[in-house]
Amino acid sequence: MENIMQVKDLKTYFDDTNVLKDVNIDIPKNEVTSIIGPSGTGKSVFLRTLNRMNDVISTFRKEGTILLDGEDIYDPKIDAVDIRKRVGMVFQKPNPFPKSIFENVAYGMRVHGVYKKAQLQEVVERSLKGAALWDEVKDNLDKSAMSLSGGQQQRLCIARTIAVEPEVILMDEPCSALDPISTTKIEDLIHNLKNKYTIVIVTHNMQQATRVSKYTAFFLNGTIVEKGLTDKIFIEPEDKRTEDYITGRFG
Amino acid sequence: MARNWEEFFVEKILLIAAVSSVVIILAIIGFVVGQGYTALGTIGIINFVFGLIWNPDYGLYGIFPLIIGTLSVVAVSLLFAVPLSILGAMFLAEVAPRTMRRILRPTIQTLAGVPSVIYGFFGLIVLVPFMRTHFGGSGFSILTASLILTVMVLPTILSISEDALRSIPVEYKEASLGLGATHWQTIKNVIFPAAIPGVITGVILGMGRAIGETMAVLMVAGNVPLIPTSILSPVRTLTANIALEMGEATGLHYNALFATGIVLLVIIVILLLIVNWVNYRQRVTIGGGYL
Amino acid sequence: MNRIIPPKHANSIMNVIFWGVGILAIAILVLVIGYLLYVGLPQVNLTFLFTDPIDNGAAGGIWPSIVSTFYITIVALVVAAPLGVLAAVYLAEYSGENTFVKTIRFATETLASVPSIVFGLFGLAFFVVYLQMGFCILAGGLTLALMAIPTILRTSEVAIETVPQSYKEGSMALGSSKWQTVIRVVIPAAIGGITTGIILGMARAVEETAAILYTVGATTTVPVSLFDGGDPLPLHLYTLATEGISLPNAYGTAAVLVILILVITFSTNYLVERYTKKMMGR
Ligand SMILES: Nc1ncnc2c1ncn2[C@@H]1O[C@H](COP(=O)(O)OP(=O)(O)OP(=O)(O)O)[C@@H](O)[C@H]1O
Ligand SMILES: [Mg+2]
Numbered sequence A: 001m002e003n004i005m006q007v008k009d010l011k012t013y014f015d016d017t018n019v020l021k022d023v024n025i026d027i028p029k030n031e032v033t034s035i036i037g038p039s040g041t042g043k044s045v046f047l048r049t050l051n052r053m054n055d056v057i058s059t060f061r062k063e064g065t066i067l068l069d070g071e072d073i074y075d076p077k078i079d080a081v082d083i084r085k086r087v088g089m090v091f092q093k094p095n096p097f098p099k100s101i102f103e104n105v106a107y108g109m110r111v112h113g114v115y116k117k118a119q120l121q122e123v124v125e126r127s128l129k130g131a132a133l134w135d136e137v138k139d140n141l142d143k144s145a146m147s148l149s150g151g152q153q154q155r156l157c158i159a160r161t162i163a164v165e166p167e168v169i170l171m172d173e174p175c176s177a178l179d180p181i182s183t184t185k186i187e188d189l190i191h192n193l194k195n196k197y198t199i200v201i202v203t204h205n206m207q208q209a210t211r212v213s214k215y216t217a218f219f220l221n222g223t224i225v226e227k228g229l230t231d232k233i234f235i236e237p238e239d240k241r242t243e244d245y246i247t248g249r250f251g
Numbered sequence B: 001m002a003r004n005w006e007e008f009f010v011e012k013i014l015l016i017a018a019v020s021s022v023v024i025i026l027a028i029i030g031f032v033v034g035q036g037y038t039a040l041g042t043i044g045i046i047n048f049v050f051g052l053i054w055n056p057d058y059g060l061y062g063i064f065p066l067i068i069g070t071l072s073v074v075a076v077s078l079l080f081a082v083p084l085s086i087l088g089a090m091f092l093a094e095v096a097p098r099t100m101r102r103i104l105r106p107t108i109q110t111l112a113g114v115p116s117v118i119y120g121f122f123g124l125i126v127l128v129p130f131m132r133t134h135f136g137g138s139g140f141s142i143l144t145a146s147l148i149l150t151v152m153v154l155p156t157i158l159s160i161s162e163d164a165l166r167s168i169p170v171e172y173k174e175a176s177l178g179l180g181a182t183h184w185q186t187i188k189n190v191i192f193p194a195a196i197p198g199v200i201t202g203v204i205l206g207m208g209r210a211i212g213e214t215m216a217v218l219m220v221a222g223n224v225p226l227i228p229t230s231i232l233s234p235v236r237t238l239t240a241n242i243a244l245e246m247g248e249a250t251g252l253h254y255n256a257l258f259a260t261g262i263v264l265l266v267i268i269v270i271l272l273l274i275v276n277w278v279n280y281r282q283r284v285t286i287g288g289g290y291l
Numbered sequence C: 001m002n003r004i005i006p007p008k009h010a011n012s013i014m015n016v017i018f019w020g021v022g023i024l025a026i027a028i029l030v031l032v033i034g035y036l037l038y039v040g041l042p043q044v045n046l047t048f049l050f051t052d053p054i055d056n057g058a059a060g061g062i063w064p065s066i067v068s069t070f071y072i073t074i075v076a077l078v079v080a081a082p083l084g085v086l087a088a089v090y091l092a093e094y095s096g097e098n099t100f101v102k103t104i105r106f107a108t109e110t111l112a113s114v115p116s117i118v119f120g121l122f123g124l125a126f127f128v129v130y131l132q133m134g135f136c137i138l139a140g141g142l143t144l145a146l147m148a149i150p151t152i153l154r155t156s157e158v159a160i161e162t163v164p165q166s167y168k169e170g171s172m173a174l175g176s177s178k179w180q181t182v183i184r185v186v187i188p189a190a191i192g193g194i195t196t197g198i199i200l201g202m203a204r205a206v207e208e209t210a211a212i213l214y215t216v217g218a219t220t221t222v223p224v225s226l227f228d229g230g231d232p233l234p235l236h237l238y239t240l241a242t243e244g245i246s247l248p249n250a251y252g253t254a255a256v257l258v259i260l261i262l263v264i265t266f267s268t269n270y271l272v273e274r275y276t277k278k279m280m281g282r
Helices: A043-050 A080-086 A101-111 A117-130 A150-163 A180-193 A206-212 A230-235 A240-246 B002-043 B045-050 B064-095 B098-113 B116-135 B142-166 B170-178 B183-212 B215-220 B238-245 B251-278 C007-043 C046-050 C063-094 C099-113 C116-130 C137-161 C165-173 C178-207 C233-242 C247-279
Strands: A003-014 A023-028 A032-036 A060-068 A087-090 A168-172 A198-202 A215-220 A223-229
Touching: A003 A043, A023 A198, A023 A223, A032 A043, A032 A206, A043 A060, A043 A087, A043 A168, A043 A198, A080 A087, A080 B170, A080 C007, A087 A150, A087 B170, A101 A117, A101 A150, A101 B183, A117 A150, A150 A168, A150 A180, A150 B170, A180 A198, A180 A206, A206 A230, A215 A230, A215 A240, A223 A230, A223 A240, A230 A240, B002 B045, B002 B251, B002 C063, B002 C099, B002 C116, B002 C137, B002 C178, B045 B064, B045 B251, B064 B098, B064 B142, B064 B183, B064 B238, B064 C007, B098 B142, B098 C007, B098 C247, B116 B142, B116 B215, B116 C007, B116 C178, B116 C233, B116 C247, B142 B183, B142 B215, B142 C007, B170 B183, B183 B238, B183 B251, B183 C007, B183 C099, B183 C116, B215 B238, B215 C233, B238 B251, B238 C116, B251 C099, B251 C116, C007 C247, C046 C063, C046 C247, C063 C099, C063 C137, C063 C178, C063 C233, C063 C247, C099 C137, C116 C137, C137 C178, C165 C178, C178 C233, C178 C247, C233 C247
Parallel strands: A032 A198, A032 A215, A087 A168, A168 A198
Antiparallel strands: A003 A023, A003 A060, A215 A223
């Protein structure tokens, strides 16, 4: 098993508030890793640290290292923009741009310098198929993305992300704003995506974690209490706190 | 019972205060049109608006050169002010670190608060001589007036655009950055396009301010009522025309100046209708009124 | 441009441009204000401030202009502040969103956008001629009041609207009438914003020139009654500057006006800051 990302002694701060306290975890390549844990324990902050999204927040500061393919992503010589190309992100609320469906998917390629219409069309089609959305929108590529349903919008955001061909896709509660049917579609999609991509998904839904992921990490108060094979964590957790959480006794 | 009466009275008094804006604007329109329309009748609307010569001594009341004067000064100033304001707004909303914002905001606000006569005076004693030495001519010109106007409309356009840029949900920005776009690509391709209605509003309101500006332009534009031949020609604007001549005007001349006021009112109302049509409601921010 | 320049270079280039624009804005302000204070302040002393001008301002001081500015601003505020604030209370607390209110809003917007010289025309036609006030402080002050109303109204309205609903409900639940609630709860809570609005209206009155060009007259003696003519600072500066009467006195007048406006601007800033801090509970 190969680890695509390695997080060592990660601590993060906003001004003086310490959010992540000491996080160590390896992310295996071409697998799905779930992050679970109560609200406010730093799951989103952790995820956003993995693609340097927190750089946008001026008060953000971190200690420790995060390696991507053995390379420190916070190395001063490395541009956050390049990291985000390699580590894509799908957000909790679907956030398509107020542009057409086509333009949403083509956006990433355009900003990375692809202008040939034929090439754009090909990648848009491939990405929409990859996100299991093609059949629903193929006749309406010029329609505004805002006219899609929430579930379709989220799949569009996934299509938009895979069009850039990242190595890792981070998903922060991608189904929390969606109905059960859309949720199932996205879960199926995650299954198919893991052949090509490494996925890290934050979820509050225990069943979802067991359905989609091979590995799980349990976050509590800015640290990882327990991590390992999903089956192991859910069937025989080692830590009392993990057990309490997954059986719904707190959190 | 007494309390009900009190409530009733209070509400009526408040209502009267609220209606006063309507009454005042109608009174302004009424009096300006009332004094101006006889001139329009005597001179003829076509002769007035498209007449090429303004020379009250000879009974010639054509404001076309003044309209061109206003348009040229406004157009050139917007040419400078729009890009500068938009860049400034992007800087403030997106790029500038906290300390820079702390300095720049009050700066913009103070620029908005500097009296027009002060801008005019500065233009007169500094910019006009400067233009004279470096570009020749008298120094009083479209260009000089436009440069002063640029500084005057910049705060209007900038602050409204900044608000518009700020109101774009951060989710769009994060989505774009998450796809590996640079900050500038994100601003250019996502944040700015979404803010365009607000920016247009800012530009139109800035334009209104430029059209209505009197003192500063009066002091540096040269006030020659002829159609300009170059950007270094002196011009007279509609507002300057009123300010210059009202003092000595009597009879038809007096009424013709009010008719010039009608033209200004019409332009402003049209601009406001466009703003409402763009339908971007910009609540007043600290720093003054609409235009 | 992204087709020619690699995105990251474009990003760096734009950063430089952004900083350039920001610094340009600061430089312009420093240049204008700095230059006028530099040439103007040496002219300003107690004699300049407190004596009458000689020969229309060729020599002597600016005392009548200071008094005129003071008078005319007071007249404007005495009229505009109550009207603006009461109208704001009506719009924020007593009215729904209907055609009538939309009309009032559009009228206010238009009023805020009418060129000042057109206010001047109206002041001349209505106050000076129709009401037979003649050129005087009162006519000028009333003209300025009309200009200040929209500024005061809109700022106060925003301040009143941001008073939390829970405050009002708290008061109503104790059996206060609507008006009592407005007077005892809403206005005190919004007083910072309302004061800001009034100061902004005042700034408009202090700096305005075009609107009073043909309404106050240009008497260079100290006005005593409201029906005396006056020569407020901006008008005095305009006359000195354009009629080539005295450049040093023009410099001095400009410096006084600049300082006045700076004081007003900074006191508003201070108020706004203090007020927002208070509202946030700090
Ligand atoms: N930009 C920020 N500035 C300051 N504090 C922040 C910021 N972002 C997050 N935090 C703090 O970090 C802590 C962790 O937040 P985070 O969003 O990571 O929680 P979470 O585990 O994702 O919770 P949820 O399950 O509700 O999404 C919270 O206490 C939050 O207040
Ligand atoms: Mg979260």
